[in-house]
Amino acid sequence: MILADKITDLRKKNGWSQEELANQLGVSRQAVSKWESASSIPDLDKIVKMSIIFGVSTDYLLKDSLEAGRDTEEILGYNTAELGMDEKAIQMISMETANVYLELLRNISSKIALGVSLCILSPIMLIGLTGVSDKKEGMILSVEVAVGIGMTILLLMVAVAVAIFIIYGRKMEVYDFLEKEPIELAYGVKGLVEKEKLGYEAAHSRNLVLGIVLCILSAVPIMVLAVSDKNGMLTIVGVNLCLILVSIGVYLLVSTGIVYGGFQRLLEEGDYTRSQKIENKRNDVIDKIYWCSVTASYLGWSFITMEWEKTWIVWPIAGVFYGAVVGISSVIRKH
Known part of the structure; x- marks a missing residue:
């Protein structure tokens, strides 16, 4: 436990609100709130005063270690035996590690999203060429040639996508433990990550809305063009437009999901709570x-x-x- 968590834990044990603790320490309620969110660090004299008020040693407050006499599973909120490890194996995430990880996610999110979009777009040429060669007599391309060209382009696009997944996936392998193992954030890291997450919320919500709307509306070109389609050509165009809209929508969803997922992994929220990690292992x-x-x-x-x-x-x-x-x-x- 870091200092911020210990202040919160001891305050609640004594049944005090943040304002009541602030009054005893001679500070504002906002100051106590910042200490508990790890946004700021109390001065040494305030730490000494808190040790007297809470009846604990200053060593306990300042050292990021578990409280003696308490059950590790009670504090951490999960059964370490189920994860095949003990509390000593919990990885501490430093400020530098958190910053490098989040920056890496920002850099690769667009690349991974592009790879997924390429997979969705890959059959467009195959659909278009085979459709044209099949519907139009006297076309230069026969159905066989159209299929050959279309399949070649499809496989090339998928190959590029797979290469992207492998290259950038390997860069992320070192951080796989964030999805599977319990972690502990060094002092001040939680406040930093929460601040960055809060700043990204608006962009995340916008990308989610746009991505979902585009995926829903992707069926519109097919329905609209199919109504006036006499020889099947407009339907083919509609299908390709559908795939383009889906690819754009999925690009937005995947790219924003990767970045936002990074915040959740570090804060152990959403699908990455400690109890959920146990379930994921199962x-x-x-x-x-x-x-x-x-x-x-x-x-x-x-x-x-x-x-x-x-x-x-x-x-x-x-x-x-x-x-x-x-x-x-x-x-x-x-x-």
């Missing part, structure tokens, strides 16, 4: 089997039918169904 095997099966089904269906404009629907359905699978497995374990 679901590791399920995750691998499930997503490998989904990927195999998607590729099999797509290559057999060559209806890439339809098979993408596998992913949103798989994402929703995954929640149900995890929920059911959790209920089964509890019983």
Whole structure:
């Protein structure tokens, strides 16, 4: 526990509000609030006074160590045995590590998002060329040639995307423990991360709204153009426009999700609370089997039918169904 957490813990144990503690120390309530959020550090004389008021030593307040006599699991809020480690293995995140990690996420978020968008856009040429060659007699391109060119472009775009995932994924491997293991933030880090997260909230909300709206509206070109389509050409255009809108929407969702996820990992919020990390470890095997099966089904269906404009629907359905699978497995374990 850092000083900020100890002040909060001891104040609540004594049943005092921030204002009541501030009165005893001769400071403002805002000062106490900043101490507890790790936005600022109390002066030494205030630390000495707090040790007298709380009945603890100054060493206890100043040293980032667990309180003697308390159960580690009670303090940390999770069962360390379930994670296959003890409290000594908890990694301390310094200010420098947090800053480097967040800066790395900002740099790679757009690249990873671009890779995902390339995968979505990859069948556009295949759909367009095969559609044109099939509908128009006397076209220079035969269906076979159109499929060959379209598949080549598709595979090239997917290959570029995979290269992006591998290159930038390897850069993130050193931080994998943030998703799986409990962490402890060094003094002042929590306040810094919370401040940056607060500053990013507006951009995150905007990108979420735009991304979701674009994905919803992506079906509009197909519906509008299909109404007046006589030879199927407008439907093909509509499908490609749909994929373009989806790719833009997904780009916004993925890029903002990566950055915002970094804040949640450091603060152990959302999907990265300590209890959730235990649950995630239990679901590791399920995750691998499930997503490998989904990927195999998607590729099999797509290559057999060559209806890439339809098979993408596998992913949103798989994402929703995954929640149900995890929920059911959790209920089964509890019983």
